Amino acid sequence: MKKITFDTRNCSVSQALNVIGEWWTLLIILEAFFGTRRFSDFERHLGISKNVLTDRLQKLVAQGILARVPDPGGKRHIYKLSDKGRELFPVIATLMQWGDNWIMGKGNAPVRLLDKKTGEPIARVTVQSRQGHDLMPRDILMEAGEGHLPEFRERFGVRPGKSR
Amino acid sequence: MKKITFDTRNCSVSQALNVIGEWWTLLIILEAFFGTRRFSDFERHLGISKNVLTDRLQKLVAQGILARVPDPGGKRHIYKLSDKGRELFPVIATLMQWGDNWIMGKGNAPVRLLDKKTGEPIARVTVQSRQGHDLMPRDILMEAGEGHLPEFRERFGVRPGKSR
Numbered sequence: 001m002k003k004i005t006f007d008t009r010n011c012s013v014s015q016a017l018n019v020i021g022e023w024w025t026l027l028i029i030l031e032a033f034f035g036t037r038r039f040s041d042f043e044r045h046l047g048i049s050k051n052v053l054t055d056r057l058q059k060l061v062a063q064g065i066l067a068r069v070p071d072p073g074g075k076r077h078i079y080k081l082s083d084k085g086r087e088l089f090p091v092i093a094t095l096m097q098w099g100d101n102w103i104m105g106k107g108n109a110p111v112r113l114l115d116k117k118t119g120e121p122i123a124r125v126t127v128q129s130r131q132g133h134d135l136m137p138r139d140i141l142m143e144a145g146e147g148h149l150p151e152f153r154e155r156f157g158v159r160p161g162k163s164r
Numbered sequence: 165m166k167k168i169t170f171d172t173r174n175c176s177v178s179q180a181l182n183v184i185g186e187w188w189t190l191l192i193i194l195e196a197f198f199g200t201r202r203f204s205d206f207e208r209h210l211g212i213s214k215n216v217l218t219d220r221l222q223k224l225v226a227q228g229i230l231a232r233v234p235d236p237g238g239k240r241h242i243y244k245l246s247d248k249g250r251e252l253f254p255v256i257a258t259l260m261q262w263g264d265n266w267i268m269g270k271g272n273a274p275v276r277l278l279d280k281k282t283g284e285p286i287a288r289v290t291v292q293s294r295q296g297h298d299l300m301p302r303d304i305l306m307e308a309g310e311g312h313l314p315e316f317r318e319r320f321g322v323r324p325g326k327s328r
């Protein structure tokens with residue numbers, strides 16, 4: 001599969017995928033959320049080749065998603081999620097829940113995410129209004145944003161005098 | 165970039181990526197959320213080649229994410245999101261918000277998602293407890309689920325007698 005970059009497209013989803021959409025990248029981030037920090041642990045848990053792992057970790061460090069810091073307990077380095085990386089948690093959680101529901105099927109979730117405080121499973125992640133109501137795609141209006149291209153304005157419209 | 169499949173891994177995130185992780189696939193789904201239904205419109209809006217678009221649409225139909233139905237206003241077909249497809253909305257929304265915040269930067273969002281009822285921007289999508297509190301990665305406990313592999317049990321633990 002030829003890699004296609006979307007760099008030139010003015011779309012946040014393409015831009016996000018450009019950074020985290022390569023094979024293995026999101027699984028490495030998932031592992032980091034599971035607490036993995038050492039190269040050898042990423043390698044072992046993912047069953048990934050050293051070459052590919054090195055490539056992906058370098059890119060994640062270059063993008064500021066992982067920080068490469070000295071290992072306090074060894075001679076090597078460890079990889080820690082930055083704020084930019086930690087804010088991918090909702091992306092990972094929604095992918096996991098969708099996979100649990102639509103691919104693994106009921107009762108087959110390999111890993112459960114629990115609220116540490118109560119021990120209960122976390123809620124289904126939903127898109128919500130500012131008032132906290134769940135919103136389905138039909139409840140959403142798209143509007144060209146501040147950084148829109150003329151083609152987006154034509155397509156989605158923008159309300160006059162609106163600023164946020 | 166060689167395509168690697170994760171079919172054999174017992175992980176919902178890998179399984180989800182196996183279905184929607186190919187280049188273009190999530191952008192096609194994003195377009196479908198924007199209301200695009202015709203082949204020629206996907207082609208035009210995405211600037212994607214006919215061959216690749218055909219391949220991705222076929223796979224999405226085979227996976228039950230898009231339904232291919234006769235175009236009520238023409239001789240061709242249109243592609244509509246199924247329930248399985250619509251439930252990818254939180255995945256798309258979280259990717260968009262992360263891209264808006266961390267790549268495009270403040271004030272550069274190309275598209276805004278608004279609550280149709282109030283006209284206000286939707287809330288930031290967060291992982292929440294059942295009581296509706298935002299949960300950060302540090303607030304989460306991982307536990308081997310019902311469909312876990314022995315290696316997951318060893319790694320994350322599972323509480324005895326726990327069933328949900």
